[in-house]
Amino acid sequence: MNSIRRPLIAGNWKLFHGGLSATPLAQAVVAISRELDAVDLVLCPPFTALPLVAIACHNSRVQVGGQNLYPKDQGAFTGEVSAPMLRDVGCKWVIVGHSERRQLFGETDVGVREKTVAALAGGLIPIVCVGETLAEREAGKTLQVVERQVRAFLDVLAGHSVAIAYEPVWAIGTGKNAGPAEAEEVHAAIRSWLGDLADRTRILYGGSVKPDNAAALLGCANVDGALVGGASLDAASFGGIARAAQG
Numbered sequence: 189m190n191s192i193r194r195p196l197i198a199g200n201w202k203l204f205h206g207g208l209s210a211t212p213l214a215q216a217v218v219a220i221s222r223e224l225d226a227v228d229l230v231l232c233p234p235f236t237a238l239p240l241v242a243i244a245c246h247n248s249r250v251q252v253g254g255q256n257l258y259p260k261d262q263g264a265f266t267g268e269v270s271a272p273m274l275r276d277v278g279c280k281w282v283i284v285g286h287s288e289r290r291q292l293f294g295e296t297d298v299g300v301r302e303k304t305v306a307a308l309a310g311g312l313i314p315i316v317c318v319g320e321t322l323a324e325r326e327a328g329k330t331l332q333v334v335e336r337q338v339r340a341f342l343d344v345l346a347g348h349s350v351a352i353a354y355e356p357v358w359a360i361g362t363g364k365n366a367g368p369a370e371a372e373e374v375h376a377a378i379r380s381w382l383g384d385l386a387d388r389t390r391i392l393y394g395g396s397v398k399p400d401n402a403a404a405l406l407g408c409a410n411v412d413g414a415l416v417g418g419a420s421l422d423a424a425s426f427g428g429i430a431r432a433a434q435g
């Protein structure tokens with residue numbers, strides 16, 4: 189594996205730990221990160237906790253990311269947060285097009301592309317999420333859906349090293365994860381669509397990743413890390429996944 193594809197374990201805290209409880213959780217992850225020099229770690233708390241988490245992670249190997257962004261830098265867009273604002277509070281990363289945004293907040297492939305452009309223009313590294321629903325998987329459309337989602341933003345990645353997260357919607361928060369063979373099939377397909385970017389793009393798996401299934405998933409040739417939801421809310425579980433990535 190080349191150095192760009194070092195294992196990356198990102199925690200998506202979703203709508204949890206948006207206040208003072210963010211600090212001890214981030215500090216505990218920083219403490220664990222000291223033993224893990226072969227893994228890149230990113231924490232994505234709610235917007236309100238970003239400054240606290242950035243302070244807790246300052247001068248550590250743990251980097252910080254937003255969970256979403258608005259594609260304009262500033263203006264009359266009540267309630268939104270832009271790439272420059274995320275940078276200002278210490279973010280290096282941003283999650284784009286998470287399935288919860290697509291499903292609950294109406295984000296489209298076109299919107300995901302626009303946000304990917306804005307993230308890159310603002311100097312953030314996007315973790316762009318793709319994945320099929322249960323109905324799409326059962327209809328045999330997994331690769332077709334994921335290919336459409338990837339091709340919607342692929343051309344804007346030229347010259348950049350980003351992360352793509354494959355998160356099958358049916359595996360998120362359900363305790364069901366794609367088995368290593370199921371994950372690897374989709375990851376290998378995504379890699380094959382990337383062309384020149386294949387060696388410089390980390391493809392993360394997300395969906396019920398836990399310390400006890402992490403090693404098998406991370407052992408797949410085309411799985412370069414994980415985007416972790418529930419298990420990132422506990423430093424010991426997140427650390428267990430990160431240790432599995434360290435090998």
Ligand code: 13P
Pocket residue numbers: 200286355359360361362363394395396397415416417418419
């Ligand atoms: P869970 O790990 O809770 O299934 O969530 C996955 C996810 O959505 C990460 O972005």
